[in-house]
Amino acid sequence: MPVEPGLGNLCVVECLAAAPVAAVNTVISLMNLTSADAALSGVPADAMYAQKTYNPMFSAEGTFAGQSVQDVADALINGDLTAADVPVNYIIRDGQPIILNTRSAQALDGAGIPMNSWNGINVTGNSFFESLLDGQLSRNPGAPFTTVRPSSP
DSSP: OOOOTTSOOOOOGGGOTTSOHHHHHHHHHHTTOOSTTOOOOOOOTTOEESOSEEOSBOOSSSTTTTOBHHHHHHHHHHTSSOGGGSEEEEEEETTEEEESOHHHHHHHHHTTOOGGGSEEEEOTTOHHHHHHHHHHHHTSTTOOBSOOEEOOO
């Protein structure tokens, strides 16, 4: 199932430590995705996480480079960002929605934004994102998880 153009800015870099940033940026560019056409479709209420812990800081590259999850949550609370600015990719695997962007999801949750109001992007069937999920699941025995916690420094 190909990803449709115009599904929004896929902020995948922040949760894809196993993928080189340049590769992720190239895929996003080749897919010609923009945030202008993003529709807030939400994330299914029963979505789970592909990993059990997350770094409280976003990666050095990407939309929220160098910011903490709390910084992004505060920007959402203060109105400097909206849910549309914080996309959350998910895949439905064996009937279970699984979130790929743990930090983005935690920022939205920390801001008190319900999952049905998130900028959810279903990337099920896209081989690039399916591979990323495979990597996350292989590094996190017992996944998927209903809750996550920040990793220790």
